[in-house]
Amino acid sequence: MSNSMLITVIVIAAVVVVALGVGLWTMSRRRHLQQRFGPEYERTVEAEGGRMAAERELRAREERHSAFELKELPSERRHQYTEEWSGVQERFVDRPEGSVGEADELVTRLMRERGYPTEGFSRQVRDLSVEHGRTLEHYRAAHDVIGGREHPVHPAAVDAAALVVTELVTNAVRHTDGPCSLDLALHEGLLDIDVTDTSSVPPLTRRPHLTGSGGWGWILVRHIARDVRVMPTSTGGKRIHVSMAVAG
Structure with a gap:
């Protein structure tokens, strides 16, 4: 095998490895968001018009939520x-x-x-969705039926x-x-x-x-x-x- 052919094979293999790593990383992050937000994940996908935009929104909610100084009540x-x-x-x-x-x-x-x-109902729902996404779906479902x-x-x-x-x-x-x-x-x-x-x-x-x-x-x-x-x-x-x- 010539040097040029060897370099080509190595480059192709490296690209495949990187693509596979990125794909696995993306799948892992997506699975995390789906498990954490439950039905809220698909609702956000529909509202944002796609998975990439929805996942950016959900990660932004997580980041905002992590900055809260939440405390347990006595x-x-x-x-x-x-x-x-x-x-x-x-x-x-x-x-x-x-x-x-x-x-x-x-x-x-x-x-x-x-x-x-x-800061209002919409913001409260987004903040609560980080820890209570499955519960929020129930209340939203009732609201949607009555509202529509x-x-x-x-x-x-x-x-x-x-x-x-x-x-x-x-x-x-x-x-x-x-x-x-x-x-x-x-x-x-x-x-x-x-x-x-x-x-x-x-x-x-x-x-x-x-x-x-x-x-x-x-x-x-x-x-x-x-x-x-x-x-x-x-x-x-x-x-x-x-x-x-x-x-x-």
Whole structure:
């Protein structure tokens, strides 16, 4: 083999090795973003018009998030927030039109106390997506269905739908080890909500605590909804189906 031929072979091999390394590095970074952001990754790809732009946006979120000086709340403050959330649930029965506003204000205060900036809903969602991308998808799904409705929806029904989705998804995340999914469909003034998880244990009605320590969630879901069913899945989990009227 001549020297020129040897140099050509070496250069081609070097280019292949570099390309392979870059490809593996890109795949590794992409896999990291997909695992960290969950459904938020594909949502950002669609919003930004491509994977490269989306990944730049998501890495920018990570960089911004890493600069936050987040702090864990002491146990007494966590208990206070838990009691406040239970209070929002209790008041929903008599005053549903204000419950989502109260809940939003509570979340904003919690974010601020933990060290998150609170610069408006869009910025809050982007900041929270770094650690809570999968949870945000559930709330966004509810917002999209209500926001893109064909039938007029009463404001109180928006609050009620948000509360039902919050309760079902929170319980699925809190009481199961595996993934959960949320499906929403709006038709003829009815909103169908389906939450699927990996646990076969159905929700239990507990005696609610008047002191604000919980027990109201499943009671409220059954009180609000027109139809509530718990069905086993083929994989050993369960699907909770809720249908509720939302058209005004």
